[in-house]
Amino acid sequence: MGEPGTLIKFGLQKHLLQLQEEGLLYMNNLPYFWGIEDGELRGDPFDCNARIERGPKIGLTLPDGKEVFMEGTWTLRMPPSEPDKINLFCMYALRPLAEGSFPVDAKNLRFGEHALVLINRNEFMLRIESVVKSQRIKAQAGLVEYVDDCYKGELGPFRKLTKFSYQSEWRLVCLDGPGGPREIRIGSIRDISAIIRSDEVNKEIRVDFEDFGQNAEPDRP
Numbered sequence: 001m002g003e004p005g006t007l008i009k010f011g012l013q014k015h016l017l018q019l020q021e022e023g024l025l026y027m028n029n030l031p032y033f034w035g036i037e038d039g040e041l042r043g044d045p046f047d048c049n050a051r052i053e054r055g056p057k058i059g060l061t062l063p064d065g066k067e068v069f070m071e072g073t074w075t076l077r078m079p080p081s082e083p084d085k086i087n088l089f090c091m092y093a094l095r096p097l098a099e100g101s102f103p104v105d106a107k108n109l110r111f112g113e114h115a116l117v118l119i120n121r122n123e124f125m126l127r128i129e130s131v132v133k134s135q136r137i138k139a140q141a142g143l144v145e146y147v148d149d150c151y152k153g154e155l156g157p158f159r160k161l162t163k164f165s166y167q168s169e170w171r172l173v174c175l176d177g178p179g180g181p182r183e184i185r186i187g188s189i190r191d192i193s194a195i196i197r198s199d200e201v202n203k204e205i206r207v208d209f210e211d212f213g214q215n216a217e218p219d220r221p
Contacts, residue, residue, distance in 0.1 A: 005095040007118045007170055008104070008201065010111035016195050019116055023127065023186035027087035029177060030080075041110055046161060048086060048173075051078040054152045086157070086175060087182040093143055093170040096207045103202040105166035115201050120192040127186040128172065137184070138175040 018024045036043030053076040061067050095101040118124050132139045142158050146165040157173045196204055
């Protein structure tokens, strides 16, 4: 995330306090997200699929010459290998230079009544990197790219359909997991975070472009 901005985790207060006090990154695996039916909040049957293929209506000419069509189109999801061993940790990426990222879409408030806001997102990422490396966890992190809802082709863990774009997601993807939820602890992040009510995010966060320009220091990747 080599641009101005920060990361926000929406959720229940008790979970956010664990994240703040212990640095607990609680990571569900892919089958969990595939199986949720919650109106396109956490549930996404396309998440991390290797590829999506789509096709048009299928027609059939009967012996009497009449042409009929099968109802609807078809969609084929090609899952990655060992999806139960792929775990995800997701946060909202507040990116002032990206259209639609701020103010935060109110749909995100459905994740929980509180929000943990990172004051130093680069330090947060460095702490994750240090723990992941020390524990030899295969992991990738980055922003999600949103593609058309009718998209077909390669997908992977960092592409999602446009209907989820309101989530403006940054995610950590860990491989070779235990086959269920995974927990990674990076230590307290109380010094680099604050917890506020979700409905106060757009009131309390101020984006100031006044000093952004020639004097801005380059952001670490």
